Amino acid sequence: MSAQRRQLHLNLFVYPGGHHEAAWRYHGSDPGRVLDIAFYQDLARRAEQAAFDAVFLADGPSLPDNVRYASRFRLEPLTWLSAIAAATERIGLIATASTTYSEPYNLARLFASLDHLSRGRAGWNIVTTGAPDAAANFGLDEHPVHAERYDRAREFVDVVGKLWDSWEDGALVADPGTGVFADTGRVHPVNHHGRHLRVRGPLNTPRTPQGRPVYVQAGSSEDGRAFAARYAEAVFTAHQTLESAQEFYADVRSRAAALGRDPDGLLVLPGISPFIGSTEAEARALQEEFDELTQPGYSLDLLRRLLGLELGEEELDRPVPRHLIETGGERGLGSRFQLVLDIVDRERPTVRQLLHRLAGARGHHVVAGTPEQIADILQRWFEQGAADGFNVMPPWLPGGFDVFAEEVVPLLRRRGLFREAYQGRTLRDHYGLARPESVYATAPAAVPAPAPAPTTAPARQKEHVPS
Amino acid sequence: MSAQRRQLHLNLFVYPGGHHEAAWRYHGSDPGRVLDIAFYQDLARRAEQAAFDAVFLADGPSLPDNVRYASRFRLEPLTWLSAIAAATERIGLIATASTTYSEPYNLARLFASLDHLSRGRAGWNIVTTGAPDAAANFGLDEHPVHAERYDRAREFVDVVGKLWDSWEDGALVADPGTGVFADTGRVHPVNHHGRHLRVRGPLNTPRTPQGRPVYVQAGSSEDGRAFAARYAEAVFTAHQTLESAQEFYADVRSRAAALGRDPDGLLVLPGISPFIGSTEAEARALQEEFDELTQPGYSLDLLRRLLGLELGEEELDRPVPRHLIETGGERGLGSRFQLVLDIVDRERPTVRQLLHRLAGARGHHVVAGTPEQIADILQRWFEQGAADGFNVMPPWLPGGFDVFAEEVVPLLRRRGLFREAYQGRTLRDHYGLARPESVYATAPAAVPAPAPAPTTAPARQKEHVPS
Numbered sequence: 001m002s003a004q005r006r007q008l009h010l011n012l013f014v015y016p017g018g019h020h021e022a023a024w025r026y027h028g029s030d031p032g033r034v035l036d037i038a039f040y041q042d043l044a045r046r047a048e049q050a051a052f053d054a055v056f057l058a059d060g061p062s063l064p065d066n067v068r069y070a071s072r073f074r075l076e077p078l079t080w081l082s083a084i085a086a087a088t089e090r091i092g093l094i095a096t097a098s099t100t101y102s103e104p105y106n107l108a109r110l111f112a113s114l115d116h117l118s119r120g121r122a123g124w125n126i127v128t129t130g131a132p133d134a135a136a137n138f139g140l141d142e143h144p145v146h147a148e149r150y151d152r153a154r155e156f157v158d159v160v161g162k163l164w165d166s167w168e169d170g171a172l173v174a175d176p177g178t179g180v181f182a183d184t185g186r187v188h189p190v191n192h193h194g195r196h197l198r199v200r201g202p203l204n205t206p207r208t209p210q211g212r213p214v215y216v217q218a219g220s221s222e223d224g225r226a227f228a229a230r231y232a233e234a235v236f237t238a239h240q241t242l243e244s245a246q247e248f249y250a251d252v253r254s255r256a257a258a259l260g261r262d263p264d265g266l267l268v269l270p271g272i273s274p275f276i277g278s279t280e281a282e283a284r285a286l287q288e289e290f291d292e293l294t295q296p297g298y299s300l301d302l303l304r305r306l307l308g309l310e311l312g313e314e315e316l317d318r319p320v321p322r323h324l325i326e327t328g329g330e331r332g333l334g335s336r337f338q339l340v341l342d343i344v345d346r347e348r349p350t351v352r353q354l355l356h357r358l359a360g361a362r363g364h365h366v367v368a369g370t371p372e373q374i375a376d377i378l379q380r381w382f383e384q385g386a387a388d389g390f391n392v393m394p395p396w397l398p399g400g401f402d403v404f405a406e407e408v409v410p411l412l413r414r415r416g417l418f419r420e421a422y423q424g425r426t427l428r429d430h431y432g433l434a435r436p437e438s439v440y441a442t443a444p445a446a447v448p449a450p451a452p453a454p455t456t457a458p459a460r461q462k463e464h465v466p467s
Numbered sequence: 468m469s470a471q472r473r474q475l476h477l478n479l480f481v482y483p484g485g486h487h488e489a490a491w492r493y494h495g496s497d498p499g500r501v502l503d504i505a506f507y508q509d510l511a512r513r514a515e516q517a518a519f520d521a522v523f524l525a526d527g528p529s530l531p532d533n534v535r536y537a538s539r540f541r542l543e544p545l546t547w548l549s550a551i552a553a554a555t556e557r558i559g560l561i562a563t564a565s566t567t568y569s570e571p572y573n574l575a576r577l578f579a580s581l582d583h584l585s586r587g588r589a590g591w592n593i594v595t596t597g598a599p600d601a602a603a604n605f606g607l608d609e610h611p612v613h614a615e616r617y618d619r620a621r622e623f624v625d626v627v628g629k630l631w632d633s634w635e636d637g638a639l640v641a642d643p644g645t646g647v648f649a650d651t652g653r654v655h656p657v658n659h660h661g662r663h664l665r666v667r668g669p670l671n672t673p674r675t676p677q678g679r680p681v682y683v684q685a686g687s688s689e690d691g692r693a694f695a696a697r698y699a700e701a702v703f704t705a706h707q708t709l710e711s712a713q714e715f716y717a718d719v720r721s722r723a724a725a726l727g728r729d730p731d732g733l734l735v736l737p738g739i740s741p742f743i744g745s746t747e748a749e750a751r752a753l754q755e756e757f758d759e760l761t762q763p764g765y766s767l768d769l770l771r772r773l774l775g776l777e778l779g780e781e782e783l784d785r786p787v788p789r790h791l792i793e794t795g796g797e798r799g800l801g802s803r804f805q806l807v808l809d810i811v812d813r814e815r816p817t818v819r820q821l822l823h824r825l826a827g828a829r830g831h832h833v834v835a836g837t838p839e840q841i842a843d844i845l846q847r848w849f850e851q852g853a854a855d856g857f858n859v860m861p862p863w864l865p866g867g868f869d870v871f872a873e874e875v876v877p878l879l880r881r882r883g884l885f886r887e888a889y890q891g892r893t894l895r896d897h898y899g900l901a902r903p904e905s906v907y908a909t910a911p912a913a914v915p916a917p918a919p920a921p922t923t924a925p926a927r928q929k930e931h932v933p934s
Contacts (some may be wrong), residue, residue: 063671071641072648101572104568117546140573
């Protein structure tokens with residue numbers, strides 16, 4: 001295990017109860033604790049003990065109807081991760097937030113704050129919000145269409161990047177002798193006047209330990225890939241097969257290279273939801289136990305939203321009516337729609353079989369096997385050009401994570417694929433990403449930037465955001 | 468000290484460095500820690516050891532120009548208080564947030580989250596944002612005028628109240644046996660269509676331990692008083708004299724009563740910034756030491772913004788040019804403008820004298836004396852109809868708070884004016900405010916609401932928000 005060897009990156013994707021839709025009904029769950037911060041703090045501490053790169057929280061500014069059947073309310077990520085930051089020291093903290101339903105000045109402040117109070121562990125999972133019902137919570141008659149959302153997203157990321165850069169490193173002087181608190185010559189308005197946004201700036205907080213939070217992105221549509229290639233430093237993506245992941249991996253890296261970026265500065269992290277048993281049969285039995293706890297009402301609702309299919313419970317054991325799906329394609333759901341369509345075309349499942357395929361992790365890759373088999377899959381994807389690491393999505397929490405940490409992580413370490421311990425202190429350190437300079441930087445800082453602890457992780461990226 | 472006796476409420480108003488504009492230059496300060504979460508967590512723990520009701524953070528979504536001279540950047544309150552929540556158990560957490568520059572759905576989520584993760588300790592200091600330069604950070608050509616801001620504020624508070632009520636208590640069922648996670652018959656859209664806002668709802672998180680955060684308000688203009696009388700459960704207010712505070716106290720209580728509210732459900736908490744010494748002379752010398760660290764550039768900028776006075780350093784030792792002030796009256800600054808004008812009319816100060824009067828706490832009441840003298844002032848205001856408690860604004864932090872906690876608090880306890888220990892667990896418990904029922908409550912909850920710990924504090928308010 002030389003320090004130079006490429007290693008896996010692992011995030012724990014935290015979902016109330018767990019990722020399987022029936023997780024909260026499993027006897028190993030504790031649904032009474034879905035709103036208990038101590039539950040999540042403890043989980044993050046366990047992930048930190050396992051030296052995971054980050055914990056990750058999804059988000060959306062509306063309430064899914066299927067909360068009737070599953071733990072599908074939302075934990076507001078910035079506040080929950082701030083409280084988790086206070087209970088941890090090293091692990092990264094990735095919050096999802098919407099460019100469609102936020103004000104850039106407010107969002108820039110929330111993430112700058114998370115980066116300050118976590119001493120450099122913040123990541124931003126940039127989403128444009130897929131759920132159309134969000135619009136009505138923000139005074140809009142209609143959810144903006146996919147292309148329009150991405151157009152705003154590009155402008156939004158440019159603006160918040162400038163806000164995060166608006167205080168140069170070293171602009172916070174705080175010299176009691178001279179009476180200079182801030183060198184306001186090094187604090188810059190951003191004066192943005194764009195198609196969607198106007199923001200003067202500067203931000204009302206000094207530059208953060210990481211300069212900017214790590215930019216993460218999770219859409220895999222055509223717009224999403226172009227966006228990732230330009231802005232993302234890590235991409236979460238859903239793939240059911242090695243081949244699909246390899247195509248995506250090669251595609252986003254070549255797009256990034258075409259934009260002049262070092263492709264190694266763009267980590268590709270597919271989701272994976274592992275059922276683990278001491279034998280393969282035991283793992284499959286566990287998965288079946290979960291699937292039997294699912295409720296058709298939940299899943300039929302999911303099919304309606306994903307594919308536009310209106311089906312009743314009487315149709316559960318008939319084949320998925322493939323010919324009825326076409327109408328869903330233009331509904332702006334992008335890559336997840338295509339992924340489900342591929343399952344239908346490849347496997348020709350009954351409605352119930354498809355529902356069970358989706359129950360595990362909403363279209364992400366669900367696997368069942370022994371720790372060795374799981375480690376083999378991760379290694380294969382990692383070594384065969386499909387992944388730089390994974391967003392680990394335990395079927396239930398905390399148990400589904402514990403067994404991964406106790407049984408799979410040691411195997412990955414024995415194979416030299418995963419760190420024994422953190423070598424740095426910031427999320428950029430863990431991901432091997434350089435700290436970006438402010439676009440306004442005028443001169444070497446008189447006062448050094450908040451220094452990350454010494455790290456041997458290679459700085460792989462010189463420039464993250466063209467601007 | 469019977470449990471029935473009326474007692475003081477004390478908040479610690481946290482400001483980076485401290486409230487005196489030169490605090491960060493004082494030798495007892497540590498300006499290198501203004502962005503260190505551990506500094507603020509430790510401060511909150513000390514306030515909790517002193518059984519203070521709450522810590523309070525101010526806010527504004529823009530950067531004051533005078534950050535050149537003083538620690539006037541902003542800590543984003545929701546994230547910082549979430550991290551502080553994780554380091555404390557009992558103390559209330561009051562965050563300032565703007566109704567002018569927030570989306571109600573986003574703000575409702577942030578506060579609901581803080582209330583959940585602190586187990587019922589959140590308060591919302593409702594402001595309309597005074598600083599006109601905020602507008603340019605949000606795509607507006609002009610800062611909305613005072614009356615327009617308050618008009619939106621009223622609608623905004625109505626909407627977020629409905630969002631916080633949109634999940635009835637008990638709607639989160641989480642019964643693995645029946646498969647019902649949420650009783651969606653008890654989760655309600657809010658369907659708000661108003662002049663300023665349209666929000667469908669419901670909120671995407673269950674109802675919080677306190678039902679709603681405690682509603683705090685800090686404006687004392689005519690609009691501000693009317694707003695406080697209708698909505699506020701606690702009012703922060705700035706008064707230089709007992710008489711002014713008495714007038715305010717009687718006025719807002721009678722306004723609340725006229726609206727059918729119990730005036731005891733509206734706590735009046737003036738700001739006070741104490742310099743404490745073992746003799747009065749020592750306390751005054753300490754205050755002078757701070758005043759000598761002030762910088763005219765800072766204060767002249769403050770006069771420009773507060774009074775519209777454009778003065779140079781050469782005018783520092785001349786009388787304040789009272790005849791030039793009039794033009795500032797319509798600039799929407801409301802009560803703070805009037806307060807400074809009163810000082811000018813009452814004291815006829817030189818410019819430098821006025822600057823020193825304002826340096827301590829931006830117009831709040833600055834006092835210097837022995838612990839006994841400070842306790843006497845607090846007792847007098849409390850017993851003579853001017854205050855239900857105080858927003859304590861230490862000139863510097865943490866030392867300025869420590870001396871208050873160690874020297875003044877024991878005197879207040881000996882006089883039976885302040886609690887020895889917390890009797891409840893939520894901010895509503897500490898303030899003696901009842902937990903409001905959801906406006907959508909349809910039936911007795913099948914599952915009891917998250918129960919605050921037993922408390923002997925009287926529940927003084929039946930209904931907080933007419934809607």
